[in-house]
Amino acid sequence: MKTLYQRAQEVAQEHYRKTRDYAFKSLSVSFRNVVLTNKLPEPSYEDTRPQSFYREEMIALMNLLHDEEIKNLKAQYEKEVQDDTEV
Structure with a gap:
């Protein structure tokens, strides 16, 4: 299972892949x-930002995720509870 930070990096990289900067x-x-x-490795979103901005963006993305x-x-739990009460 991936950590929250790894998932945030993937989300940021996915969004970066849709930009012109990435395409060029x-x-x-x-x-x-x-x-x-x-x-050469794939262009990385992390390399396009100053480290402090990148950290702030990762923290914000991790909070959103x-x-x-x-x-x-919560929705899954409520559905399971509802299914249990219907039986």
Whole structure:
């Protein structure tokens, strides 16, 4: 199971993949990887932000994911309780 921080990083990276900045960097990385033997990694959202801003964004994303997870668990619990009372 992934940690909240890992999930926040994935969400940020997914949103970054939809930007023009990512498209241009990814294109240049792809061209370089055709020529180079040491392959370059995928452009990372983390590299586009100063460290302090990135940390703040990760904390905000983790809070959102945590709240969403609690909401889903609460809904699931209420559904299970409702199913138990109907039986």
